[in-house]
Amino acid sequence: MTQGSRLYFAVTVLMCAFVSINGVGLNDLLERASQLSDKLHSLSTSLTNDLDSHFPPVGRVMMPRPSMCHTSSLQIPNDKDQALKIPEDELLSLARSLLLAWSDPLALLSSEASSLAHPERNTIDSKTKELQDNINSLGAGLEHVFQKMGSSSDNLSSLPFYTSSLGQDKTSRLVNFHFLLSCFRRDSHKIDSFLKVLRCRAAKKRPEMC
Known part of the structure; x- marks a missing residue:
């Protein structure tokens, strides 16, 4: 079984775990959520590596700054110590807001992946649909x-996404695809961190153990 197949299998199992949750306690729900968020971040990292394998040098110059990500306006903790000081309901709202903000962007990435000017576009297309x-x-x-x-x-914070196209030429589309994915990878790490803090709190662990 390839690494991609193992990752897909693991994520599928976690997705199925959410189907029947009646009677499942909060600790178990947070455990499942944090495992799935970890897999999401791993998948986005794998996708980034696929793109980087054949990314034009000019793309690095054209790449927008991280501050241009559509979720950059959301005020969030910068590190774990700050996250530990935020009430549980606020931390959960931040994670849910970030997830909601990626519904439309991931739909755009999924629709564009199969036509990217990239030799790994089939793999990228498959993984992007998994992300969605x-x-x-x-x-x-x-x-x-x-x-x-x-x-x-x-x-829940509203973080609208107004872009409906990645560009007209193949280089712009590839660069903007990579940029959006890099934004998602950053946000998926934040979501994963927030959920791990929530899981730790639910288990009543000491802050230094989180």
């Missing part, structure tokens, strides 16, 4: 976590 499916599964799982936590507020 898996983030939907994680989003549904976090809805159950939200219900289990019994929060009285549901403050």
Whole structure:
């Protein structure tokens, strides 16, 4: 079994774990969510490596700055110590807001992947569709976590994505695809970190153990 196949199998198992959750405790839900978020980040890293294998040098020059990511306006903790100081319901809202913000961008990436000017486009196309499916599964799982936590507020930040095209020429499309993916990879790491802090708190571990 290849590395990609193993990753796909592991993520599929985790997705199925969210299907039947009646009676599942908060700790177990957060454990499943953090495992799935970890797989999402691993998959986005694998995709980035695929793109980097044949990425034109001019693409590095054309690449927008990280501050141009559509989620950059969201105020989030910079590190684990800051995250540990944020109330659980706010931390969960941040993770859910980031997930929601990637619904449209990932749909765009999924629609564009198969026509990229890249020798690994078939692999990229397959993994991008996995990302889209898996983030939907994680989003549904976090809805159950939200219900289990019994929060009285549901403050999700709106992070609209206005781009409907990656560009007209093949280089621009490849560069913008890579840029969006790099933004997602950064955000998937944040989501993973937030969920691991929530899991740690639910298990009542000492902060230094998180």
